[in-house]
Amino acid sequence: MPHLNKNSDKRRGAVIVLLVIMLPVLLILAAYVINVAYVEAVTADSQVVTDAAVCAAGRVYIQTGDKDAALAAARDAAARNPVAGQVVPINMDDLEFGISVRESLEEGYVFEPLAEGEELGNAVRLTTLSLANSPQPVFSPLFPTMGTNLQIRPQRVAVSTQSTMDVALVIDRSGSMAYASDETPDPYVNPASAPPGWTYGEPVPPNSRWLDLVASVNSFNGFLDDSPQYEKLCLATYSDNASRDCELTHTYSAISDQLDAVSYQFNGGGTSIGLGLQHGLAALTDETHARKFAVRVIVLMSDGHHxxxxxxxxxxxxxxxxxVTLFTITFSDEADQHRMSNLANKCGGENFHATDANQLQNAFQQIAKKLPSLMTQ
Structure with missing residues (x-):
């Protein structure tokens, strides 16, 4: 007959009793930890929805100036991005319309609500007050809180700013720009489309790279004119010399006029890319026209080699x-893509290559689409 250890039986019994006592406590602690994690997840997801909603509201507000339409856009974005199966409530009191500016490139944007009499700003701030001040939590804990008043009413804030940008177009007007995109420039042979006896200093030939460029710049300007951002443009052109042809302006037709002036008297010359960049930077930093809080961008185009x-x-x-963020465009197979790409990469931009008029226009439009609106909070 086996011998029974009474002390061992007592220990097993004590452990069972302890487990019976501790199990509810462990379950309560586990439920509490899960609830806390759930609250953090809901809070994080609420911020994501707030960001999406304010971006939608900002785009509509800048394009239309209609606050009701901005609210509808914010609500639509929230409805398409539910949090834990619930839609974050957004009402007009949650939205503030104002102006975000910064005093220098080293400082952040500061949002100020519109003052009395101001009609349109460049920013929208969304604070989820309707969620935070709801009489009942929109989101409920996953587990009973055993008398703990666990509130899930996250108050999140986001600001969408349509950034102000100063953009310098730095354009190649060297001799090779008189040739067609599918021609190889030859200093001893006139462009194929040039009239008999044509020389530099006369109007540029009709099938030239220059005229392809003028059409692309006009398309670029039109794209910016239709965008919600508030850009100013300036123009510098270069060959073996360079010039500031148009100071920063909101009147984009002034850029087209200056390009047309070059078309009517196309002088050609060599290719001094560095001198073109110097003049473009000078235009962007000229305090008479430049805005100290604006994002600075240069779009540099060349069809050849420096x-x-x-x-x-x-x-x-x-x-x-x-x-300055530098975007570069290389046009034609003769262009120095490697060098221009390196320049753009060093200044936070990107190089686009084109071999015909359609690709050139697309390159300018791709750059226009990359000019940003910002989440500034």
């Missing part, structure tokens, strides 16, 4: 110090 004057690489440090 071959005279200041090197483009000598300008990268100045561009970086001035906070």
């Amino acid at each position: 071959n005279t004057g200041k090197s483009p690489e000598s300008m990268t440090y100045s561009l970086q110090q001035a906070g």
Whole structure:
């Protein structure tokens, strides 16, 4: 007959009793931890919805100036992004319309509600007051809280700012731009579309890269004119020399007029990309026209290789110090894609390559689409 250890039986009995006592406590603690994690998840998801809703409201507000339409857009974004199966409530009192500005490139944007008499700003701030002040929590804990008043009414804030941008177009007007995109420039042979006896200094030939460029810039300007951002444009052109042809302006037709002036008297010359960048940067930093709080962008176009004057690489440090984002466009197979791509990468931008008029226009439009609206809070 086996011998029974009474002390062992007592220990087993004590453990069972302890487990019976502790199990409810462990379950309560587990439920509490899960509830806390759930609250954090709901809060994080609510911020995501707030960001999406304010971006939608901001786009509509800048495009239309209609606050009711902005509210409808915010509600639509919230409805398409439910949190834990519930739609975050958004009412007009949750929205503030105002102006976001910064005093320098080193500082953040500061939102100020519209003052009395101001009709249209460039920013919308959304604070989920309807959610935070709801009499009953919109979101309920996953488990009973055993008398603990666990509130799930996250108050989240987001600001959408349609950024102000100063954009410099730095355009190649060297001799090769008189040739068609599918021609190889030859200093001893006139462009195929040039009239007999044509020389530089006369109107540019009708099938030239230059006229393809003018059409693309006009399309670019039209795209920006239709966008919700508030851009100013300026123009610098270069060959073996460079010029500031148009200071920063909201009147984009002034850019077209200056390009047309070059078309009527096309002088050609070499290719000094560095000198073009220098003039573009000078226009962007001219305090008479530039806005100290604006995002600075240069769009640089070339159809060839730098071959005279200041090197483009000598300008990268100045561009970086001035906070300029540089986009480059190479047009034609002769263009120095590798060099232009490196320049753009060093200044936070991107290079686009085109071999015909349609691709050139698409390159300018792709850059226009990359000019940002910002989440500034």
